[in-house]
Every structure is written in C-alpha cells, then in structure tokens.
Amino acid sequence: MATAKPIILNAAELPEWANAELHALFTVLDLPKHPADHADFLKRRGHEVRGIALRKTRIDAAFLDAVPNLDIISSYSAGLDNVDVEAVKARRIALANTSHILADDVANAALGLALTLTRDLINADAFVRAGRWVREKHYPLARSISSMKVGIVGLGTIGSAIAHRLKAFGCGLAYFGPNRKAVDMPYFENVAELARACDMLILTCPLTPATRHLIDATVLDALGPDGFVVNIARGPVVDETALIAALAANRIAGAALDVFEHEPQVPEALIADRRVVLTPHLGSGTQETRRRMAENVVDTLARHFAVASPRGEAAHAAHAVDVA
Incomplete structure (x- = not known):
C-alpha cells in the first residue's frame, strides 16, 4: 500500500516549476488568496497541514492555532517580519528562511x-x-x-x-x-x-x-x-x-x-x-538567486519529510532563523 503524501499548505507565490515540484512530492492545499477567506479554510482543513510553503502571508498565533499538527514552515524570504517567530518557537515548529x-x-x-x-x-x-x-x-x-x-x-x-x-x-x-x-x-x-x-x-x-x-x-x-x-x-x-x-x-x-x-x-x-x-526592493533580484530561493522552499520541506527532491540531493542545507 502506498504511503500517503504529507500535506503541505502552499501560502507562497512560487514559480510554476516550483509549484509542480511541491505537487509531485506532497498533497498540496492552496491557501485562498484573500485573507478574509483564511479562517474558514483553516477551520475546515488546518488540522491536516504538516508543513507550510511561505512567502508573504502573515503567520500569527491565531493562524498557528488553526494548524495544530504543523511541523515546519519553509519561507522563500530571508525576512520573517510576517511571522510571529516567538509563537513558532513556543510550539516547537521548525522555521527555515533563505538568508544563506x-x-x-x-x-x-x-x-x-x-x-x-x-x-x-x-x-x-x-x-x-x-x-x-x-x-x-x-x-x-x-x-x-x-x-x-x-x-x-x-x-x-x-x-x-x-x-x-x-x-x-x-x-x-x-x-x-x-x-x-x-x-x-x-x-x-x-x-x-x-x-x-x-x-x-x-x-x-x-x-x-x-x-x-x-x-x-x-x-x-x-x-x-x-x-x-x-x-x-x-x-x-x-x-x-x-x-x-x-x-x-x-x-x-x-x-x-x-x-x-x-x-x-x-x-x-x-x-x-x-x-x-x-531602487525597487531588488536586493535578491537575480535570476540565479531567485531560483535557488524557490528550490530551497521545496528542498527544505523534502528533507524534513524525508522525501526525494525532483532534482536529487538538495544542494543547500536548511537554515534556521537569522535574527542578526
């Protein structure tokens, strides 16, 4: 019998190829685009979520309460000002960003x-x-x-x-x-x-x-x-x-x-x-780095749940929160 894929909440705007990789590795739930729809969606499906692919979505204590089985958040960004980091730590949820x-x-x-x-x-x-x-x-x-x-x-x-x-x-x-x-x-x-x-x-x-x-x-x-x-x-x-x-x-x-x-x-x-x-917030804005950032979102989740990346062994180690 095939093992069920871990369920991932996609709360990030990622390139199509990265979305395809997530869907190949996991069962993916797409967070509704409008924040007003988040609470109802999470009430229905939040308990299923084991991991989150994140970009700009606000993750606060109430959001975390709605995903009680969450193991890991993999953020596309280096900055985590959209995440209640202390609430994440208190719940012993792994949190990775892309500052490295x-x-x-x-x-x-x-x-x-x-x-x-x-x-x-x-x-x-x-x-x-x-x-x-x-x-x-x-x-x-x-x-x-x-x-x-x-x-x-x-x-x-x-x-x-x-x-x-x-x-x-x-x-x-x-x-x-x-x-x-x-x-x-x-x-x-x-x-x-x-x-x-x-x-x-x-x-x-x-x-x-x-x-x-x-x-x-x-x-x-x-x-x-x-x-x-x-x-x-x-x-x-x-x-x-x-x-x-x-x-x-x-x-x-x-x-x-x-x-x-x-x-x-x-x-x-x-x-x-x-x-x-x-300049228009272009610090990380090169083709090479933006691709590696998206790859890291997928690879971090893949490593955590011990599933093989579509690109083979991930090139970059997961990175803990960088608070300078």
Missing part, C-alpha cells in the same frame, strides 16, 4: 548602492547625458568609501557578507545588533553611538518591534551632515519622516534605499532629492 542563499546578491546590491551613493554615479551619468561635460569640463569630487568607517546594523548572514566585501575595500568596520558576535570588529550596544563613530550606516537587520524606526532623528543627527545611510533591510527600520527632515535640513549627506515604509509607494520628497538613490 540570498546573502551574496543582497550584499552585492548593498555595495553597489553604497558606491553609487558615495561616488554620485547617478547624477554623474545625468551630467554626461545632458552634455554638461563638454560645457563644464569638470564634475564635482565625490567621496571615497575606502576612507570611511562603516557601521553595519545587524551582523547576521547578510551583514557578515557585506562586512567581508567592505573589508576588501579597506573600510573601517563596526557593528550593532542584539548579540555580540565572535568577530574582530568593534561592537556597539547603542545604534546612535555606532552612528556617531561612523561615516555610513548599512542596515541589514530584520524588522521586529525593536527595530521599527530604529533609525530615527537621534540616530541621523548622530551620523551627522557628512554621513550616509544605506537600507537593504526593511523599510520601516528607518523613520522616513525623520529621514526626509534630516535631508531637508542638510543634517545627513545622502541615502540609498532599496526598501520603503509603504512600498511600492515612495514619498515624493525622496524621489525629488538627487542625494537619494532609489
């Missing part, structure tokens, strides 16, 4: 943003395209990141990958986070003190109640009029109102933002400010 997979491309994006910001590359491009080089001969001097001390806010997998790259550029490095790490780098227990000691802050921390608006007016003032902010974490880590006010008063030199408080809506004040570099 997307770290390199996000770190590359962060470095690209930092260089674009400090070397003023977007405005320099516009200078050439407008024919101003011919008329004005010289472009204003920019800043050298190699001479800067950079503070990393959240030294998890992604923050560590950024630090590795910045070290090769010759930057001085320091960090802030909830836990001191075994690294040869100064640690600051207070983010404002880190800002005061640095020329640039790069934000890589998860969004939690403790980190919401972590970068506020006090921190921006500590960074000072020659300081820069790069955010590839989550938008609400920065108090956008405070950031806009600091820019308007020339209290910081500029910012590079891949994430925003209410994305995809971006304040007009940021769009209009040529000292701000803006």
